[in-house]
Structures are given as C-alpha cells and as structure tokens.
Amino acid sequence: TTQIKQQLDRLKETLRQYEYHYHVLDNPLVPDAEYDRLMNELKNLEWQHPDLITTDSPTQRVGAKPLDGFAQITHEIPMLSLDNAFSDDDLDGFLRRIEDRIPVKSQQLEFCCEPKLDGLAVSILYVDGILIQAATRGDGNTGEDITANIRTIRNVPLKLNTPNPPARLEVRGEVFMPQQGFEQLNERALAKGEKTFANPRNAAAGSLRQLDPKITSQRPLVLNAYSIGVYESDDQLPTGHFERLQWLKSLGIPVNSEIKLAQGREQLLAFYQHIQQKRSSLGYDIDGTVLKVNDIALQEQLGFISKAPRWAIAYKFPAQEEMTI
Ligand SMILES: Cc1c[n+]2nc(N)[nH]c2nc1OC(C)C
Numbered sequence: 561t562t563q564i565k566q567q568l569d570r571l572k573e574t575l576r577q578y579e580y581h582y583h584v585l586d587n588p589l590v591p592d593a594e595y596d597r598l599m600n601e602l603k604n605l606e607w608q609h610p611d612l613i614t615t616d617s618p619t620q621r622v623g624a625k626p627l628d629g630f631a632q633i634t635h636e637i638p639m640l641s642l643d644n645a646f647s648d649d650d651l652d653g654f655l656r657r658i659e660d661r662i663p664v665k666s667q668q669l670e671f672c673c674e675p676k677l678d679g680l681a682v683s684i685l686y687v688d689g690i691l692i693q694a695a696t697r698g699d700g701n702t703g704e705d706i707t708a709n710i711r712t713i714r715n716v717p718l719k720l721n722t723p724n725p726p727a728r729l730e731v732r733g734e735v736f737m738p739q740q741g742f743e744q745l746n747e748r749a750l751a752k753g754e755k756t757f758a759n760p761r762n763a764a765a766g767s768l769r770q771l772d773p774k775i776t777s778q779r780p781l782v783l784n785a786y787s788i789g790v791y792e793s794d795d796q797l798p799t800g801h802f803e804r805l806q807w808l809k810s811l812g813i814p815v816n817s818e819i820k821l822a823q824g825r826e827q828l829l830a831f832y833q834h835i836q837q838k839r840s841s842l843g844y845d846i847d848g849t850v851l852k853v854n855d856i857a858l859q860e861q862l863g864f865i866s867k868a869p870r871w872a873i874a875y876k877f878p879a880q881e882e883m884t885i
Pocket residue numbers: 640641642674675676677681786787850852
C-alpha cells in the first residue's frame with residue numbers, strides 16, 4: 561500500500577496547493593472543474609482505502625454527525641476586546657497615552673492598520689501544522705469548541721503550508737459572511753419558509769453555532785486572521801505585527817488584503833479615510849479600522865488596560881510643583 565499512500569499524498573498535496581492559491585492568494589492555479597475532478601479522484605481512492613484516510617485530508621471538512629452541545633474551551637491567553645475611538649480627538653488621546661508611556665513620538669511610530677471585520681472572533685489551534693481545535697471568543701477567557709464547524713470553512717487550511725510547522729500555533733481572526741452570500745442565504749431561506757437573518761454578522765454567528773456541521777458547511781463563511789495567540793517553535797516570529805500577518809499568509813492562513821503599514825498621525829487618518837471610502841465596495845461588512853502599534857516589543861511595553869470601570873473616574877489635581885525648601 562505504499563504505492564497507494566504515495567498516490568494519496570500527492571493528491572492531497574496538490575489539492576492543498578490549489579486551495580491555497582484560490583482562497584489565500586486569490587489567484588487560482590486551475591479551473592474549478594479540474595479542482596473538482598481531483599477532489600473526486602481523492603474521494604474515490606479514500607473510499608477504496610478508508611484505513612488510509614487522514615484528518616488533514618481536503619475531503620475531511622464535514623464532520624460525520626451533529627453534536628449534542630458545545631464543549632467549553634479555556635483560552636491559554638485571554639482574548640481581549642478593543643478600546644474604541646470615535647473621532648480624531650479620540651485618536652489623538654490614544655496616541656498621547658502611548659507617548660506618555662514610551663519614549664517615542666507618535667510621528668515616528670509604525671502602525672499596522674486593518675479593517676475591523678463585523679463577524680465573530682475565533683481562535684484556531686494548529687499542532688505540528690494540523691488543525692486540532694477551534695473556539696469562539698466567548699467571554700474572553702472561555703469559549704465554545706466549534707472545531708467541527710471551523711473545519712467546514714473552505715479558506716481555513718486543515719494543514720499548514722510548510723515543511724517544518726511550529727509545534728503549536730494559535731491563529732486568531734474573524735469569521736464573517738460576505739454580503740452576497742448573506743443575500744443568497746436569506747433568499748433561499750425565504751423560498752423555503754425558513755427564518756432569515758437580520759444581518760451578515762448574525763448569519764455568521766448562527767452558522768457557527770450550528771450543532772450539525774453539514775449545515776455550517778453549506779453557509780458561505782470566510783476567515784480573516786488578525787493576530788497570533790499561543791506560539792511554540794524553535795523559530796522566532798517576526799518582530800512586527802504586519803510581518804507576522806504576512807508570515808501567517810505564507811503558511812496558508814487567509815489575511816485581509818487591505819491591511820497596511822502606516823507611520824504617524826497623518827498616515828493613520830489617511831488609512832481610516834481610505835477604508836471609509838471603500839467601505840460600500842468591499843463586499844463584506846466592517847465597523848471601522850483597527851490601528852495597532854506594529855513593533856511587538858513596544859506592544860509588550862504598552863501592555864493592556866484591564867477594562868477600567870465606566871462609572872468611576874479619577875479626577876486628579878494638577879501635579880504639584882515639588883517645593884524645595
Ligand atoms: C479584538 C481584536 C479585533 N481585531 N480586528 C482586527 N482586524 N484586529 C483585531 N485585533 C483584536 O485584538 C488584538 C488587539 C489582540
């Protein structure tokens with residue numbers, strides 16, 4: 561059966577490359593018909609040799625049976641939320657708070673600028689390059705195990721596109737439903753007298769919370785990664801967030817194509833205005849932008865503000881001149 565195994569491996573690797581070029585590089589290598597032909601060839605060969613089926617095979621996206629419920633998963637690193645800005649003044653406050661804590665003028669600071677996708681935050685764990693587990697953000701500390709549903713999302717790789725994968729890599733990103741897929745889903749639901757969804761975000765949430773992966777598999781969901789959680793490897797990660805996202809893309813993880821580096825206040829505002837102007841033609845819902853200090857070491861120096869209470873404020877006296885007597 562080594563002959564069969566080699567044939568299976570070749571088919572799986574070829575299909576993975578086709579999926580990578582189609583879903584991540586947005587640049588198909590072959591027509592869909594050729595992809596479908598090869599997928600059927602692999603399905604037939606696996607049907608003849610079920611004992612040789614591997615969990616990372618492109619044929620293994622839709623789980624067997626519906627779940628009774630979702631198990632809970634505790635995030636090793638909490639998935640925190642973001643502070644909001646609603647005006648240029650708020651942005652200036654954000655920049656000033658950074659300058660107060662690190663000796664760098666914001667004009668010299670590089671930022672990774674991203675569209676803020678209006679979907680659901682998820683965490684996907686790859687062990688030795690194989691998709692092992694996926695969870696919703698939940699309350700930030702514990703989420704629901706939605707591994708079976710995440711596996712059905714066509715642009716989520718079941719195996720990372722590298723000969724030497726990290727021991728553990730947690731990818732964090734947004735699962736969303738593009739507007740066209742949302743409209744088609746609601747049309748079909750109406751035609752079948754089923755309930756429709758109010759907006760793409762609810763449709764994505766409802767699709768990920770399906771206990772039956774066969775239903776999730778028929779929903780047009782898309783993943784875009786935006787950060788790395790747990791990482792264990794002999795190799796160091798790049799030292800910039802933007803460069804880390806490009807590295808994820810090289811591994812076969814889809815990353816939004818609007819993401820850019822910007823330096824200083826003017827370029828941040830230019831990115832914000834650029835995305836705002838493109839908003840209606842993106843083909844998916846966004847609710848703003850996410851602007852991140854790009855240098856990871858600076859991110860760690862700046863740290864997190866645990867959500868300060870909204871109902872209390874420390875109104876301080878002006879700093880007293882130290883009297884030297
Ligand atoms: C909660 C969140 C949401 N988003 N969305 C994007 N694009 N990036 C991003 N980063 C996040 O958190 C990081 C700052 C860790």
